[in-house]
Amino acid sequence: MSAPKGVPDYVPPASAGFEHVRDTLQAAAARAGYGLVELPVFEDTALFARGVGESTDVVSKEMYTFADRGDRSVTLRPEGTAGVVRAVIEHGLDRAGLPAKLRYAGPFFRYERPQAGRYRQLQQVGIEAIGVDDPALDAEVIAVADEGFSALGLTGYRLEITSLGDAECRPAYSELLREFLAGLPLDEPTRARARLNPLRVLDDKRPEVRAMVADAPLLVDHLSAAAAEHHAAVLAHLDALGVAYVPNPRMVRGLDYYTKTTFEFVHDGLGAQSGIGGGGHYDGLMATLGGQPLPGVGFGLGVDRTLLACRAEGLAPWSEARCEVFGVPLGQAATAELVTVAAALRRGGVRVDLAYGGRGLKGAMKAADRSGARLALVLGERDLAAGTIGVKDMAGGEQESVALADVVAVVRDRLG
Known part of the structure; x- marks a missing residue:
């Protein structure tokens, strides 16, 4: 038996890296006051169809959708924002102090062609700040992601950013883009996508389509006064925070709900799948899902x-x-x-393991070496009789005998 295609396993010792990355990204969010929300792994299909957008590849091609035993259509979550917004509405978090600031982590599911960095079960850390339209909050969300990447020691990434406008300028721009696309020799499925949401065509990854839309009008050149002011304020906040960015006016994220601030973190060391995280601002998603007409902003970072x-x-x-x-x-x-002794050390926060099964000294010391432990505690019959225990430094090989009654204090002192 093997894992399903496109679903990675993380097993020791390599899983330590996965755990560290996930926890470091979450810690940056926690420090900014984002509280944990645990989301269902599956939701009603309508949540994603309405929230993510039926013109997106996520909804039209990539979702794991099935009928449960009650013949209800449910879908394994392909992204986190729609589920967070649903939870905010359901639990009345939009009626308390705003913004509601939430973080989440876990697996998400998309039926894609597996390749390096592109999995059918992908792991993400995300945050959402819902209820306040403030450019400073947009900048905070971006800065939290940047802080997480920096805390890992990463330097080879860049932040790309643009604005996708607002309800005032998007309709006129969409019509302008439709007129441009109508003059191109697009295939019928692409024309159908253009009718639903012409921005989706700009997100097409096929080289021939990219070449055709190279001269398409840019939304950043058609922003309303309010959207332009909002975008300028976000960039000013990022400048003040020391977060470097690169304008990318052709960016179109793969989800329909984004408005205004839209961004992506890119790492060129990953080849074709260069995005390591991204997100943006959304004005209409709460109302679309039955809540108050409140804005939000968030990100999803790929672990x-x-x-x-x-x-x-x-x-x-x-x-x-x-x-x-x-x-x-x-x-x-x-x-x-x-x-x-192990129980006493564990209660003090020390990670301890033992050789079980009556192994001999040689086999037990091999296990100690494989564990990566800094110290080994060697205890035999003679040691017990003398009330002592051997404390061995696994790196240097030195071993000293200490009083068994003092070993917990000695070990904690050695570990600092």
Whole structure:
């Protein structure tokens, strides 16, 4: 048996890198006051059809949709924002202090052609700030993502940013773009997408389509006064925060709900799948899903791709050690004693493992070495009789005998 196609496994010791990346990105969000929300792995299909947009590839081609035993159509979540907005409405978070600031992490599912960095089960960390239209909040969301990447030591990424306008300028621009697209020799499926949402055509990855739309009118040249002012204010806040960015007026994200601020973090060390995260502002999503007409802004950062970016830069700011201390008992009585020592150390926050199954000294020390522990505690019958225990430095090989009654304090002091 093997894992489903396009679904990566993360197993020790390499899973330590995945865990570190995920936790570092989440920690940056937590420091900015984003509270944890745990979302269902599947939702009613209508949530994503209405929220994400039926013209998107996500809804039209990539969702895992099926009928449950009650013949209800449900879908494995392809993204996080629609689910967060649904939860905000359902639990009345939009009626408390605003903005509602939420973070989430976990797997999302899209039926795509698997390749490096593009999986059918992808892992993301995301945040959403809902209820306040403030350019400073848009900038904060972007800065939180930038802080997370920087905390990992990444330097080879760039932030691309644009504005997708507002309800005042989007209709006129959409009509202008439709007129431009009508003069191109597009295939019928692409023409159908243009009728639903002409911006989707600008997101087409096919080289021949990209060539045809190279001279398409740009939305940033047709922003309303309010949208232009909002975008300028976001950029000014990013300048003040020291967050570098590159304007990309041709950017179109793969989700229909974005308005105004739209951004993507790109890492060229990943090849074709260069995006490591992105997001933007959305004005109409709450109302579309039955809530108040409140704005929001958020991002989704790819844990899988960020881990690949770390590897591309030769970064490994994490330890693959399973534990800090490994107990080597020689005999049943020694095992019983080391079990209590391990429990005492664990209560003090030390990661401890033991050699189980009555292994001999050689086999147990091999296990200690594989664990990545800094210290080994070696306890035999003679040690028990003398009331002592051996504390071995696994890096240098030195071992000293200490009083068994003092071992917890000695170990905690050694580990600093």
